[in-house]
Amino acid sequence: MKLNTALLLLLAPPALSDRVDDYIDQLSLEEKIKYLGGNGMGNYPDDGEYVGTVLATDHAGIPALLYNDGPQGFRDDARPGTSTALPSGLNVAATWSTEAATLWGDVLGAEFFDKGSNVMLGPGMNVARVPRNGRNFEYMSGEDPSLGAGLVPSVIKASQSHKILANAKHFVNNNQETNRGEMSSQVDERTRFEMYYPPFQAAIDAGVGSFMCSYNKINHVYSCENPETLVDDLKGAMGFEGYVMSDWGATHSASLLQGLDQEMADADFMNFDNLKDAPVDAIDASVRRILKPFVDVGAFDLTDDEQAARSIYNNVTSDEHFEAARSISVESHVMLKNTDSVLPLGRDFFTGENTVAVIGSQGDDNCIGGGGSGRVDAAWKPTPLATLKATAEDAAYGADSDKIKYLDDDSSLEDQIELASNSDLCLFFLQTSSGEGSDRDNLNLNADGKVAEVASHCAKSVAVVSAPGAVLMPWADSVDSVLLNFMPGVASAFATVDILVGDEEPTGRLPITMPLIENQEGMTLEQFPGVDGNMNSTYTETWGFGYRYYHLHQEEPRFWFGAGLGYSSFEVTKISWGDSNVKVSIKNTGDVDSTAVPQLYLGAPSGCDLPLWALKGFDKLLVKAGESANVEFALDEKDVSKWDVDARDWAMCGGEWSARVGFSAQLVDDETIATKTI
Numbered sequence: 001m002k003l004n005t006a007l008l009l010l011l012a013p014p015a016l017s018d019r020v021d022d023y024i025d026q027l028s029l030e031e032k033i034k035y036l037g038g039n040g041m042g043n044y045p046d047d048g049e050y051v052g053t054v055l056a057t058d059h060a061g062i063p064a065l066l067y068n069d070g071p072q073g074f075r076d077d078a079r080p081g082t083s084t085a086l087p088s089g090l091n092v093a094a095t096w097s098t099e100a101a102t103l104w105g106d107v108l109g110a111e112f113f114d115k116g117s118n119v120m121l122g123p124g125m126n127v128a129r130v131p132r133n134g135r136n137f138e139y140m141s142g143e144d145p146s147l148g149a150g151l152v153p154s155v156i157k158a159s160q161s162h163k164i165l166a167n168a169k170h171f172v173n174n175n176q177e178t179n180r181g182e183m184s185s186q187v188d189e190r191t192r193f194e195m196y197y198p199p200f201q202a203a204i205d206a207g208v209g210s211f212m213c214s215y216n217k218i219n220h221v222y223s224c225e226n227p228e229t230l231v232d233d234l235k236g237a238m239g240f241e242g243y244v245m246s247d248w249g250a251t252h253s254a255s256l257l258q259g260l261d262q263e264m265a266d267a268d269f270m271n272f273d274n275l276k277d278a279p280v281d282a283i284d285a286s287v288r289r290i291l292k293p294f295v296d297v298g299a300f301d302l303t304d305d306e307q308a309a310r311s312i313y314n315n316v317t318s319d320e321h322f323e324a325a326r327s328i329s330v331e332s333h334v335m336l337k338n339t340d341s342v343l344p345l346g347r348d349f350f351t352g353e354n355t356v357a358v359i360g361s362q363g364d365d366n367c368i369g370g371g372g373s374g375r376v377d378a379a380w381k382p383t384p385l386a387t388l389k390a391t392a393e394d395a396a397y398g399a400d401s402d403k404i405k406y407l408d409d410d411s412s413l414e415d416q417i418e419l420a421s422n423s424d425l426c427l428f429f430l431q432t433s434s435g436e437g438s439d440r441d442n443l444n445l446n447a448d449g450k451v452a453e454v455a456s457h458c459a460k461s462v463a464v465v466s467a468p469g470a471v472l473m474p475w476a477d478s479v480d481s482v483l484l485n486f487m488p489g490v491a492s493a494f495a496t497v498d499i500l501v502g503d504e505e506p507t508g509r510l511p512i513t514m515p516l517i518e519n520q521e522g523m524t525l526e527q528f529p530g531v532d533g534n535m536n537s538t539y540t541e542t543w544g545f546g547y548r549y550y551h552l553h554q555e556e557p558r559f560w561f562g563a564g565l566g567y568s569s570f571e572v573t574k575i576s577w578g579d580s581n582v583k584v585s586i587k588n589t590g591d592v593d594s595t596a597v598p599q600l601y602l603g604a605p606s607g608c609d610l611p612l613w614a615l616k617g618f619d620k621l622l623v624k625a626g627e628s629a630n631v632e633f634a635l636d637e638k639d640v641s642k643w644d645v646d647a648r649d650w651a652m653c654g655g656e657w658s659a660r661v662g663f664s665a666q667l668v669d670d671e672t673i674a675t676k677t678i
């Protein structure tokens with residue numbers, strides 16, 4: 001039989017690019033331009049109130065594009081409790097775990113899909129530059145580009161496997177909220193590529209469909225009309241093939257030729273009047289950038305059943321997602337000290353005769369997430385106080401118990417001391433929060449003032465701290481143990497108690513440095529928040545922020561980046577360079593099984609002008625008591641390179657490179673350092 005190849009070609013499903021071309025062929029100029037700007041917030045007919053919309057083009061078979069916040073769960077202000085208030089992006093950074101990042105992305109993707117949205121406005125991945133940034137909690141890079149780059153791909157792949165697009169934001173150098181709509185981040189190309197772009201590059205390499213440009217200017221040009229960062233860097237050197245949308249209201253002109261593909265939330269500038277005479281090739285290119293990622297992830301190929309089942313009115317949270325929030329919260333609790341092994345207390349401690357003082361409003365009215373567009377309201381959440389009472393009675397949640405007594409932040413010092421003196425354990429619950437639109441005024445918690453004095457009257461004391469970023473904890477020397485859980489999500493009270501009783505080991509590690517004092521890095525007014533009146537924040541520190549600052553200036557923070565304790569101790573017993581990796585053996589030197597988070601830091605030859613030590617890899621693994629495990633950290637050329645501005649590419653920096661593997665960024669006397677000449 002003779003094959004009819006022409007017929008076979010007709011029957012074969014069209015290749016993806018053909019399909020996008022086919023869409024574009026069917027669109028009039030006006031319809032194409034419709035994709036370059038949004039149709040407003042909260043007004044999509046029929047389908048509810050997504051925060052951004054582009055209407056469907058029915059005759060071409062293109063469904064509506066429905067965008068929603070945000071980075072710690074599906075934000076649904078009108079229906080609180082119908083989506084899961086997950087731990088924040090900074091919590092994901094604190095897990096140092098690609099598995100936790102995958103779980104987080106998986107729950108997010110599933111909930112966005114079931115809520116009928118096809119673009120998730122997250123994850124946020126800016127590298128934290130200033131400790132007071134009000135949005136640091138949203139970002140999953142902490143203060144290190146390699147930490148972000150190591151975790152971002154898991155979130156992008158897991159979320160986009162649910163036939164929605166993820167969105168890499170906020171590109172770029174939106175590292176403060178103070179004056180964010182006007183200020184300019186003055187940052188050179190090398191610093192951008194080496195310190196701020198790597199998590200975004202990792203998102204691109206993982207196939208992220210969309211990017212969001214930010215409110216600020218970069219080198220005096222608004223982010224969303226900045227050809228240097230959008231065209232030369234993002235779409236040029238970094239190879240991004242998806243589309244760039246503006247942050248809501250961050251567009252200042254019809255910036256199609258400057259690299260913006262889509263203005264959100266309304267088409268104030270990117271509209272037919274302004275763009276009808278723009279080059280058709282440029283319009284087609286942007287429409288292709290917008291539509292192709294939806295085709296690639298399968299967002300335009302839903303079955304009728306799938307389509308019918310999705311709706312913003314759905315309650316998409318579930319027991320399973322609550323448990324996911326709980327486990328990510330457990331993994332992002334960072335134990336910062338544990339004098340005399342006060343933790344774990346053991347379940348018996350609570351079920352016996354012991355009395356417990358719960359001090360601090362966070363114990364009974366717990367903040368679980370940051371504010372602003374990234375907030376997710378829970379209809380119900382367990383509180384630490386009620387969870388502890390149930391634990392003390394060995395009963396279900398809601399049980400009461402006289403053994404647990406509570407005082408809020410406003411209670412007097414005398415009352416707190418009296419309760420502390422008459423209790424077998426003090427549990428301090430402390431918090432501060434932050435949100436979009438402003439930076440924190442200081443790094444205090446809401447009720448730091450009395451902790452040190454009250455703790456001196458406690459038989460044992462543990463402070464549980466919830467914070468959206470760095471906090472000073474001036475009382476840290478006065479308590480036996482500190483657990484920091486960032487913006488910990490709906491299930492965090494259960495997670496905290498899981499850890500207190502010893503059902504779980506705290507396995508989080510700091511994704512940001514905890515300083516001893518305000519502005520320990522000594523940033524000038526020109527660096528942050530910018531020169532008064534003229535709004536420039538100059539990045540003169542280049543790579544010298546976060547732990548890299550402390551190394552450079554030989555200063556001690558309160559707690560180092562990467563730090564965090566479990567219930568055992570580890571030692572690096574062997575370290576060596578391979579051709580394209582560093583290999584170590586780590587030994588659990590304690591008598592319990594425990595999770596280790598080994599971290600590879602590379603030290604560059606001195607002529608390179610690179611950080612003294614920079615994180616280049618990490619792992620998280622359970623090691624049995626007394627046993628050793630081998631860990632390999634893969635390296636590529638970029639890891640021993642700097643950004644060459646003239647070549648606009650990475651260039652290896654030759655000389656003697658050093659490798660240390662540790663359990664934080666803190667340098668340890670006599671540790672073994674392996675060197676290699678490259």
Ligand SMILES: *[C@@H]1O[C@H](CO)[C@@H](O)[C@H](O)[C@H]1NC(C)=O
Binds near residue numbers: 079082315316318
């Ligand atoms: C949504 O579903 C969860 C899990 O089934 C349930 O616990 C919760 O009460 C529901 N939320 C609302 C607002 O009905």
Ligand SMILES: *[C@@H]1O[C@H](CO)[C@@H](O)[C@H](O)[C@H]1NC(C)=O
Binds near residue numbers: 531
């Ligand atoms: C800040 O930026 C403006 C331009 O927007 C420039 O004229 C001014 O000199 C800059 N100021 C400083 C202190 O760099």
